[in-house]
Amino acid sequence: MSDSLETADDAPPPPEVDRPRDLFSKFDPLIAEREALLATGVRDPFAIVMEKVTSPTEAVIQGRKTILLGTYNYMGMTFDPDVVAAGKKALDEFGSGTTGSRVLNGTYDPHRDVEAALRDFYGTEHAIVFSTGYQANLGMISTLAGKGDYIILDADSHASIYDGCWLGNAEIVRFRHNSVEDLDRRLARLPREAGKLVVLEGVYSMLGDVAPLPEMIAAAKKHGAMILVDEAHGMGFFGGHGRGVYEEQGVEDQVDFVVGTFSKSVGTVGGFCVSNHPKFEVLRLVCRPYVFTASLPPSVVATAATSIRKLMHAGAKRAHLWENSRRLHQGLRELGFTLGTQEAQSAIIAVVLPSQEQAVSLWQGLLERGLYVNLARPPATPAGMFLLRCSLCAEHSSEQVGEILTMFASAGRATGCIA
Numbered sequence: 001m002s003d004s005l006e007t008a009d010d011a012p013p014p015p016e017v018d019r020p021r022d023l024f025s026k027f028d029p030l031i032a033e034r035e036a037l038l039a040t041g042v043r044d045p046f047a048i049v050m051e052k053v054t055s056p057t058e059a060v061i062q063g064r065k066t067i068l069l070g071t072y073n074y075m076g077m078t079f080d081p082d083v084v085a086a087g088k089k090a091l092d093e094f095g096s097g098t099t100g101s102r103v104l105n106g107t108y109d110p111h112r113d114v115e116a117a118l119r120d121f122y123g124t125e126h127a128i129v130f131s132t133g134y135q136a137n138l139g140m141i142s143t144l145a146g147k148g149d150y151i152i153l154d155a156d157s158h159a160s161i162y163d164g165c166w167l168g169n170a171e172i173v174r175f176r177h178n179s180v181e182d183l184d185r186r187l188a189r190l191p192r193e194a195g196k197l198v199v200l201e202g203v204y205s206m207l208g209d210v211a212p213l214p215e216m217i218a219a220a221k222k223h224g225a226m227i228l229v230d231e232a233h234g235m236g237f238f239g240g241h242g243r244g245v246y247e248e249q250g251v252e253d254q255v256d257f258v259v260g261t262f263s264k265s266v267g268t269v270g271g272f273c274v275s276n277h278p279k280f281e282v283l284r285l286v287c288r289p290y291v292f293t294a295s296l297p298p299s300v301v302a303t304a305a306t307s308i309r310k311l312m313h314a315g316a317k318r319a320h321l322w323e324n325s326r327r328l329h330q331g332l333r334e335l336g337f338t339l340g341t342q343e344a345q346s347a348i349i350a351v352v353l354p355s356q357e358q359a360v361s362l363w364q365g366l367l368e369r370g371l372y373v374n375l376a377r378p379p380a381t382p383a384g385m386f387l388l389r390c391s392l393c394a395e396h397s398s399e400q401v402g403e404i405l406t407m408f409a410s411a412g413r414a415t416g417c418i419a
């Protein structure tokens with residue numbers, strides 16, 4: 001036996017191994033808060049299952065027929081017979097999915113067709129479709145603004161806008177929600193020669209308030225910035241063609257990029273950006289959230305194309321949606337609820353509650369009466385607010401709006417939210 005070999009007794013002790021730190025421990029406060037809430041006997045507002053969906057405005061939840069007032073199905077296109085038929089046809093003709101990226105094997109005829117429908121709808125030269133609206137913002141923002149550039153965004157921007165900033169390498173500057181003055185002041189501090197992208201939303205989805213786009217855009221232009229407007233919650237029912245708030249406010253020719261989604265007024269899933277920028281098509285080669293993911297199933301883009309073309313002629317639906325929104329806003333105000341806006345500015349009416357407990361108990365009271373609304377809490381909401389967000393649909397009948405108000409009155413009184 002060689003001298004150099006150690007016996008088991010001589011071997012050095014194994015190095016001490018640290019116990020792995022549980023990476024979930026940072027969520028302990030949230031888990032505890034949730035458990036405490038559920039221990040009071042309320043239903044989990046974030047675990048609702050729709051057992052059946054019978055129309056754009058009604059579903060069965062826990063065996064009960066329920067009016068849906070918490071979807072983004074603003075124009076009620078999900079059960080439109082032409083939309084459904086287009087999806088079935090594409091499913092038969094092209095199969096269930098593409099299994100590939102748009103830049104390789106994942107562009108089928110329906111993908112080209114939905115981009116043509118978007119160009120017609122928006123009257124733009126270019127349209128690019130992403131797999132979700134979230135990815136559209138991730139892709140557009142992170143690709144447009146690179147190292148040395150600046151992204152200037154509203155503090156209340158949607159998570160996908162923030163995540164688009166974080167995915168890229170640009171400097172991020174936030175301005176106070178809807179404050180033209182603060183936007184102007186912050187832009188003035190940036191290097192004159194730097195590339196700048198101002199990101200705005202037509203409708204801010206938590207409170208349902210609308211941006212003063214002409215003033216915002218004037219400030220951005222003064223400082224040489226390009227402008228991207230997210231019209232996720234404006235498409236379909238703002239403006240003469242339903243293009244969004246930027247159309248309604250008359251600034252169509254001043255916006256460089258419009259981002260949108262198929263998951264709201266269009267009634268399916270997917271995201272997009274439209275633009276007249278002459279170099280726009282290069283994005284198909286350089287935009288990572290476009291290149292490195294599978295394209296949408298052909299049935300989905302076929303439903304989207306049909307829906308978008310129908311939305312071009314949906315004046316009567318638009319008018320009814322606005323009627324519903326104004327009536328619900330007025331009715332809730334008269335009942336004594338605190339609302340996110342002074343008047344109905346969009347199809348979102350946010351009821352502001354002072355605490356999580358009140359918000360959840362009203363939410364549950366409404367559900368027990370047959371009404372589903374969305375509960376929103378920090379960090380998704382501005383200023384730590386607890387909200388019940390009501391979003392109206394063009395397919396809600398006047399009778400349903402009446403029923404909704406009756407349920408709010410009864411649940412509001414039973415839970416002490418109103419006198």
Ligand SMILES: Cc1ncc(COP(=O)(O)O)c(C=O)c1O
Nearest residue numbers: 132133134158160205232261263
């Ligand atoms: C303003 C805004 N932008 C983008 C998105 C993302 O859309 P999608 O559901 O298609 O991912 C949303 C979704 O709620 C949104 O509210």
